Amino acid sequence: MSTEPIQNGHLLRVGDLARLTGKSVRAIRLYEEQGLLQPATRSSGGFRLYEDHAVERVRWIDLLHGLGFSLHEMHDLLRSWWSAGLGPEAMTELRELFGRKLAETRETILRHQQLERELTEGLRYLETCRVCATPAAVKGCKSCTQDHGMKNEPALVAGIVTPPGAARRFARAGFVRIDGIKTSHDRLAHESKPPVVSAGKESKA
Template sequence: MRSVRHLPLARGYERGVLPLPDGVRARGVQRADAGLVPPDLDEDRDGQGGERLLQVGDIARAVGKTVRAIHHYEEVGLLRPHARSKGRYRLYDRAAVTRVRWIGKLHDLGLSLAQIQEIVALWESAPSAPEAMARIRSIYLQQLEETRAQITRLSSLERELVASIDYLDTCDTCDPEELVAACTDCSVHDRTQAEPELVAGIHGGNGHSRGGADR
């Protein structure tokens, strides 16, 4: 696997973590909204220091993800239960909620689960605390640069969309009997006004353009 620093942004989310259809429940997996607590669970949910431990459904509700997604994070090593009840149900501390939200934020940055696994491995394998944090800082610095570059691209697209919508706002004055082909030689718009690329691109591949000249 290539280093996180050289991996392209991944737009997909984790595979195999779609919610179950209504009325369908995999064996041993509860829906997050089921509201069911096994009879042996209540007595086991107090952790060290009196902290109330969480069931997987509690975490799913807190972060807005499915129970299956939480289980998947555990399967790939990104989440570990704090303890298990007498009935072997997974129990988590509050740090698990923070970890799942962290995974979600890295997803929003475009990182795949494999890249997030690598970040965790880099942190855990560091020989010292300062080195561990330096590694994380380096990764976050690159993500900041990529995020800012993406913001610049999106800002440019925003301006193009606004210009295109302004241009198209005048099209409702066109003769309703005109055929679509007339759009390549429109008489409604000022011919000195450049047609926005987001508009010109619609008919730009048919061999014609405004004024009859190829662009």
């Protein structure tokens, strides 16, 4: 903390770079392994020595990471920038990369907005449980038949019904409202997922 960080002319060592960027030394070496950053040179003893703009690079990495880019994506980005050599082609690649990321981002936003709605709806539902706070009404809570002011239980609340082990033989069957919500698989591949068997249709009862 007291020693001057800069000793080799104006070159930085990993520790300096780490301190200047708030990253760990390990992280910086990782970025190097991933091809995101190279020291300008090495000392005779093998120490990594960086020029000042490495700081910008690391901040850029941190920034993109915070925005959801993986190190690998950043590498692609850098590569497509530096590979094509002749400007416009590289730019085209970059545009495509950005375009893909943009679409992906928009999807993510939509999914999370959906989640936000589900959560607020779930909370609204659970709020009405306060009404049950009388000892008498409480007993039957989990097999609650009270009107929560909604047509169905919110998706996030449904499905919680059966305890592991204790075969609780569902009180109200068939409430899952899987409607328009995406599942993890939908995002990646369109499997032959049977069209939602939404409700109770057993041969019993």
